[in-house]
Amino acid sequence: MSSHAVTAPAALPADSAAPLAGKALMAGLAGIALTAIGLFVSGPSAVALSWLVGVTFWTAIAIGMLMLVMIHHIFDASWSTVIRRQFEHGLSAFKWLALLFLPLVLATFFFDRDIVWPWMDLSREIHGGHTVGHDPLYLKKSGFLSPSMFVGMTAAFFLIWMWLSARLRKASFTQDADGDVKWTFSNRVTAAMGLPLGALSLTFAAIYWVKSLEYHWFSTMYGVWFFANCARGALSFGVLIMVWLWQRGDYKGILNNNHFHSIGMLMLAFTVFWAYVTFSQYFLIWNANVPEETFWYNLRELNHDGSTNQWWYVGLVILFGHFVVPFLALLSYRYKVTKPIIRRIAIWILAIILIDIAYNIMPVLKDSHGDAAPFLSLNLVWILSSVVGVGGVCVWSYLRSFPTAKLIPIRDPRIGESLTHHE
Amino acid sequence: MAAQPYGLIATFETAPELYHAAEQVRDAGYRFWDCITPFPVHGLDKAMGVKRSIVPRISLAGGITGFITGMSMIWWTGAVDYPLVVGGKPLFSPMFAFPVSYELTILFTAFATIIGMFVLNGLPMHYHPVLKYDQIKRGMDDTFFIVIEARDPRFNLANTKALLEKAGGKAITELEP
Numbered sequence: 001m002s003s004h005a006v007t008a009p010a011a012l013p014a015d016s017a018a019p020l021a022g023k024a025l026m027a028g029l030a031g032i033a034l035t036a037i038g039l040f041v042s043g044p045s046a047v048a049l050s051w052l053v054g055v056t057f058w059t060a061i062a063i064g065m066l067m068l069v070m071i072h073h074i075f076d077a078s079w080s081t082v083i084r085r086q087f088e089h090g091l092s093a094f095k096w097l098a099l100l101f102l103p104l105v106l107a108t109f110f111f112d113r114d115i116v117w118p119w120m121d122l123s124r125e126i127h128g129g130h131t132v133g134h135d136p137l138y139l140k141k142s143g144f145l146s147p148s149m150f151v152g153m154t155a156a157f158f159l160i161w162m163w164l165s166a167r168l169r170k171a172s173f174t175q176d177a178d179g180d181v182k183w184t185f186s187n188r189v190t191a192a193m194g195l196p197l198g199a200l201s202l203t204f205a206a207i208y209w210v211k212s213l214e215y216h217w218f219s220t221m222y223g224v225w226f227f228a229n230c231a232r233g234a235l236s237f238g239v240l241i242m243v244w245l246w247q248r249g250d251y252k253g254i255l256n257n258n259h260f261h262s263i264g265m266l267m268l269a270f271t272v273f274w275a276y277v278t279f280s281q282y283f284l285i286w287n288a289n290v291p292e293e294t295f296w297y298n299l300r301e302l303n304h305d306g307s308t309n310q311w312w313y314v315g316l317v318i319l320f321g322h323f324v325v326p327f328l329a330l331l332s333y334r335y336k337v338t339k340p341i342i343r344r345i346a347i348w349i350l351a352i353i354l355i356d357i358a359y360n361i362m363p364v365l366k367d368s369h370g371d372a373a374p375f376l377s378l379n380l381v382w383i384l385s386s387v388v389g390v391g392g393v394c395v396w397s398y399l400r401s402f403p404t405a406k407l408i409p410i411r412d413p414r415i416g417e418s419l420t421h422h423e
Numbered sequence: 424m425a426a427q428p429y430g431l432i433a434t435f436e437t438a439p440e441l442y443h444a445a446e447q448v449r450d451a452g453y454r455f456w457d458c459i460t461p462f463p464v465h466g467l468d469k470a471m472g473v474k475r476s477i478v479p480r481i482s483l484a485g486g487i488t489g490f491i492t493g494m495s496m497i498w499w500t501g502a503v504d505y506p507l508v509v510g511g512k513p514l515f516s517p518m519f520a521f522p523v524s525y526e527l528t529i530l531f532t533a534f535a536t537i538i539g540m541f542v543l544n545g546l547p548m549h550y551h552p553v554l555k556y557d558q559i560k561r562g563m564d565d566t567f568f569i570v571i572e573a574r575d576p577r578f579n580l581a582n583t584k585a586l587l588e589k590a591g592g593k594a595i596t597e598l599e600p
Contacts, residue, residue: 279521286518289511331483333475422465 021399028392034385038378046365046373047382048107048115053358054386055104056209057233058394059097060226060353063202064234065090066161067227069168070191070198073184079262081418082254082408086241087234088172089401091165093394098158100390105151118364119145119215127370137216145215150208157201164194172409179411202227210357213364217296221281228274233353235267236346243343250407257337258421264336267349271330275323299363303371310375314359322352358383429552429600430456430572431583433592438464441567444590445470448569451586455575459553459568478539485535486528493524552598570598 035054038047065087072080107115114121122133132138138145167190175183203223211222219225242260245251285293300311326349335341362379363372373379409415435441438460445458449472458467497520501507506514541547553559553570562568569592571583580597587595 283518283521287510287512331479333479 017399017402021396021402024392024395024399026392028389028394028396031385031387031389031392035382035389038382038385042378042382044107044112044115046379048104049361049365050379050382051386051389052104052116052209053354053361053383054390055097055101056357056361057354057387058093058390059101059205060230060357061233061237062090062093062097062394063161063198063205063227064230064232065237066094066165066168067195067198067202067230068234068238070164070194073168073187073191074195076188076414078414078417079259079421081412081414082251082421083238083242083259083263085172085405085408086245086398087238088165088169089398089405090234090237090394091169092401093397094158094161094165096393096397097390098162100393101154101158105154109147117150117212119212120147120150141215145212153204153208157205160197160201164190164198168194172412173405175411176406176409181413184413199223199227202230210360213361214296214299216292218293219281219285219296221277221284224277225274225281228270228277229353229356231270232267232274232349235263235270236349236353239263239267239342239346240350243339245407246339254408254419256421260337260339260342261333262421264330264342267345268327268330268336271323271326271349275327278318278322299366299370299372300359304369309372311359311363311372314355314375318352318356318359321348322356326352354383354387427573427600428580428597430570430575430578430598431580431587432553432556432568432570432596432598433587433590434558434594435567435569435592438567440591441569442467442470444569444587444592447590448571448586451577453571453575453577455572455578457570459559459562459570461563461565461567476543478536478543481539482532482536485539486532488535489527489529489531490524492531493527494520497523552600555599556596558594 035047035051038050068080069084069087069091071077072084104116108117108120112121114124118124118126119132119138122131124132126132126135143149168187171183171187171190174180203226206223206226210226211217211219239260242251242255242263246255282297285297300315301308302312303309326345329335329341329345335345358375362375362383365373365379367373408418412418433444435444441458441460442464445467448456449470458464458471460467494517498515502515508514512519553568558566559568569587569590571578571587577583584595
């Protein structure tokens with residue numbers, strides 16, 4: 001099983017996926033169009049928040065891919081060399097994600113200051129009768145939560161991600177042609193710089209984009225929670241790509257069971273990591289029982305009259321669907337190496353990541369009693385159309401990058417080890 | 424020498440020879456036999472027909488035991504044996520029992536894994552009949568061996584010897600018990 005795989009990648013002219021790319025772009029544009037129609041149906045705020053869910057979901061996957069590629073380089077990993085190329089193609093999506101994030105910023109400045117982030121509008125009335133501009137909890141944070149900081153930081157995040165991606169992609173793609181080992185060392189340096197930069201930028205992105213929706217609230221676990229979802233999303237998407245390219249025939253003779261086993265083990269590890277972080281956040285807030293923190297979960301469990309709302313059940317779906325089910329499923333060796341099963345697990349995890357992000361964003365929409373707008377509503381349509389809209393563009397970007405380089409990094413120093421990967 | 428030997432040992436010069444011989448012994452249906460190699464030979468477990476270890480299942484059983492132990496211990500001490508309100512919290516909640524249960528899950532999983540592994544592989548083993556074979560040290564250096572034990576139901580001195588010869592084994596020797 002191990003010895004004869006090395007002969008496979010002779011030419012590897014990564015077949016053009018152009019028809020598929022066109023379809024993905026059409027789906028993306030259709031999703032964007034449907035979301036735009038939503039503006040006239042559900043109002044700007046609901047649709048803008050749904051769009052934020054979609055952009056955050058796909059940005060998380062792209063960030064996860066970026067971090068995994070850099071982790072691969074910093075550890076000088078061998079087994080993941082054959083699948084690293086697919087992540088590098090995925091990294092091409094950052095510029096489009098930046099473009100797709102832009103409408104939220106433009107709408108904030110040219111349409112309605114608090115369309116997404118309530119603190120952007122200093123004259124917005126908040127609970128208790130005064131405005132954001134007179135809220136001591138805002139004023140103490142106003143240096144950080146200022147519109148100019150938000151725009152500058154968001155631009156910086158995307159520039160950091162695009163810059164790191166461009167460096168990693170260029171080095172890896174050039175090595176295909178010249179086989180120079182200097183590109184491997186260059187990538188190691190990029191990873192050593194990029195990992196702390198990536199960790200900081202994804203943390204602050206999560207704080208600015210998502211956590212600041214409830215600027216009274218604080219949780220030191222938030223960036224870690226976001227990173228856990230980034231990594232899980234990227235690994236799951238990676239599995240989908242692996243199975244797709246396997247079934248298409250590209251990866252025949254390249255991947256063996258051990259590659260699926262290894263990525264499955266990482267999925268299991270990050271499942272536990274996500275659970276650890278998410279539980280820690282909930283447990284500390286539950287145990288301390290301080291109103292400044294508990295209100296965030298109260299909003300997601302109870303209505304003002306004490307009855308449980310839909311988000312309570314969504315929370316349970318996240319608890320069991322994001323941890324218990326994938327944890328138990330991924331314990332099994334057979335499930336990790338059986339392609340239809342691991343693919344199903346990956347789709348499941350991606351779906352729950354979307355629910356998790358929606359759980360963090362959508363309850364910001366409140367009715368006149370201050371209760372969270374229900375999960376099962378028309379907003380779900382705009383969330384899905386946003387996910388298809390942003391996702392279509394991201395998949396198109398991946399498929400467009402796909403034929404521009406070989407299927408696997410054939411001249412990477414670790415490629416032989418990766419092709420004969422064993423436990 | 425006793426009437427029944429411990430088994431038969433055959434020598435192979437290269438890893439591929441051993442690999443293909445192992446496939447033949449496997450296909451002949453033997454169960455109590457082993458390969459001795461100076462280094463790990465990839466894929467040999469498959470050639471020998473060795474199934475995946477059941478240690479993970481023992482680990483899982485240990486983990487579940489640990490989780491239940493943690494939960495029930497906190498519940499019994501805090502809500503049954505000596506009910507005491509602490510910090511305005513309920514007498515029992517899975518929330519504060521979770522860190523302890525989680526730690527015990529890991530601890531019991533580790534115990535079950537280590538103990539399960541040692542019980543299944545029979546280590547530490549201070550004596551083994553192949554150690555009496557004067558060539559056995561070469562199995563740590565440059566030679567490969569297949570040992571078929573006499574307790575195997577298919578073992579038959581003449582037939583087993585013929586099988587090992589057919590599989591390419593050299594210097595087929597009876598081992599003392």
